[in-house]
Amino acid sequence: MTVQDRARARCHWLPEPDRKGPLYKALVDQLAGDIADGSLKPGDRLPPQRLLADALQVTVGTVTRAYREAERRGLVEARIGSGTRVRAQQAPASGFRHLSAADQNSIDLSLSTPIETPLRQQQLSALMERLASNSDVVLTALNYQPEQGNAAQRASLARWLSAQGLPMAADELVLTDGGQHADFLALQVLVRPGEAVASDALTYPGMIAAARQLGLKHLAVPMDAQGMRPDALDRLCQQQRIRLLYLMPEHNNPTGAQMSQARREAIVAVARRHDLLLLEDGVQYVAPEHRGQAFYQLAPERSLYIFSVSKILAGGLRFGALRAPASLMTQLGAGLRAQCWATASLPGAIACEWFESGMADSLIAWQWQELAARQQLMLECLQGYELNYHPCGLHAWLLLPDPWRAVDFVQQAAESGVTLIGAEPFCVGSQPAPQAVRICITPPPTRELLQLALQRLKTLLNEGPPMKALLV
Ligand SMILES: Cc1ncc(COP(=O)(O)O)c(C=O)c1O
Incomplete structure (x- = not known):
């Protein structure tokens, strides 16, 4: 031969x-x-x-x-x-996947969504009926709003967030169409094309997509178990001029890493030394008892904070907010006005009524309970495998045992009827992807379906990759 x-x-x-x-x-x-x-x-x-x-x-x-x-x-x-x-062709720009890409016949563990319950639908129907007969709400919905968003809604949201241990005032908020919009707005207004932003080396794909769309340089900061390393950030700042640092200190999406107080303070010291803006993304919402100090509390002069109802009430509402220092408010308002004049008031009216009525609190409490049960199920099913997760996390990060590769695991999972995302879409720049996958435990409508999906994953893990995935 x-x-x-x-x-x-x-x-x-x-x-x-x-x-x-x-x-x-x-x-x-x-x-x-x-x-x-x-x-x-x-x-x-x-x-x-x-x-x-x-x-x-x-x-x-x-x-x-x-x-x-x-x-x-x-x-x-x-x-x-x-x-x-x-390359995955449905995600040509960045791996920021369109919803319709999920196979309808597969059990979806790829999307980070609130957990389905009839309670959610019932509450929304009741709220909308109540709002339909409130003439103030109806009149407001017919009118243009100020660029920062409806004032009463900003006050209502500020009250609810303050009660949750995130103290803020109405005039510190700009209302947005969800968290992704707030991310995009902050980057568009505060960073010029060609300037650099930095984030954890593994980060939320929507941030990667936004930076790319806006022509920003996106730099990866090496991570450890607590997320980005201050020493590595400091070194990067000595080599490159970085304008803004994107942070998920409570619960990194995808790794689940959470920063200690000391780590937050060390990051703030670097940010002050190199004059960085800090953009904290709090969309992966964490209960107050599991939360550390927000960056805007540690460094109010340079920090922005993003909130969204997408993970606790409903992603479809498209309601979120950006909290910013007073010095940036005019710029952000002008940016939002240039994009869409102002956000529509109806989603905010619904979200604020949800909060004001106390229904949101009961729904969120239900979700924490259900989440705990699902995490327990996951631990039992995937016992012996390396999983990182946060008590309030809608997802877990599974480090694959050797010789599995994430692309092969995602493909084999798809063949066995489970949709997952591997590490690739979360990688900033051309960083090598770790052999890990993100498992969202919230999309299956029932625990039984989640268990079935997890059992299929366990079978794959136990059996190891098929020979065809090992051949090169
Ligand atoms: C960290 C992070 N930021 C922002 C978003 C987008 O939030 P929204 O659906 O409110 O636009 C997500 C959604 O998964 C997220 O995980």
Whole structure:
């Protein structure tokens, strides 16, 4: 058997490029065709470059050039340690996935949502009936609002958040269409295209997408068990001018890391030394007894805080807020006005009535209880495997045992009817992705369905990856 025969036998993707024009281009064209017709699927690994070069009897340089061009065209993704793989096409920009991408027949453990309960629907119906006969609410809904948002709603939200241990005043708030809008608004108004922002190396994909859309440089700060490391941040700040630091100190999405008080103070010291703005994202809402001090309490002069009802009441309401220092309010108001004039008042009217009536508190209390039961189920099911999670976390972070790779695990899970997200979409820049997956335990409508999904994952973990995932 010749070297070429041996290489051909080991190549699971064996193109037959047209050799008339530049060979590397023909290879990329064939790759694009094979992805388009489904012969290559998202996550499939391309053969190592030397192996393909031997199989096609071309130079390694030709294959390297083809892989590089394919990466530039967004067809594949190269990661240190996991080779070159076909990119998920539903997420061309950043892995910030569209909802419809979830397979309807699969049990979804990929989306971070509140837990389904008839109580939620009943409360919303009752609230809307009550609001429909309130002439103030109806009149307000017909009128334009100030750019910061309806004043009575800002006061109501500030009252509720203050009672939850997040003291704030109405005029410190800008109302937004949810947390993602607040993220985007803050970045758009406070950071100019080409300037740099930094975050945990693993962070919320919506932040990655927003920074990319706005043409910002997004730098990754190395993490440990508490999230970003102050020493690494300090070093990065000495090398690059960073304008804004994005933080999730209570509950990093996806890793579940929570910062101690000492860690928060160390980050503030670095921020003051290098004059960074701090944007704390509190959308993954945590109960007061599990929460540390917010950054805006530690460094009020430079910190913004994001709140949203999406994880506690309803993602569909699209209601959130950005709390900011007085010095930034005019700029943020002008930015919001340029985007949409002001947010509509009806979602806020519903959310505030939910809070004012006390119904929100009972619903949130129910969710914490149900979440605890689901976390217990997860611990029992995945006993012996390495899981990071927060008591108020809607998701857990599963570190895969060797030799599993996250892309293969996500694919095998999909084949067994469970939708998951691996580490890739959370990686900032070209950081290598850890072999880990995020498991959202809230989307299944019942505990039984969650258990079924977890059992399928356990079977995969126990059995290890199939041979075809190990072959390269
Ligand atoms: C950390 C974080 N920020 C923001 C959002 C988006 O929030 P919203 O649905 O309110 O736009 C999410 C949603 O998962 C999130 O996890």
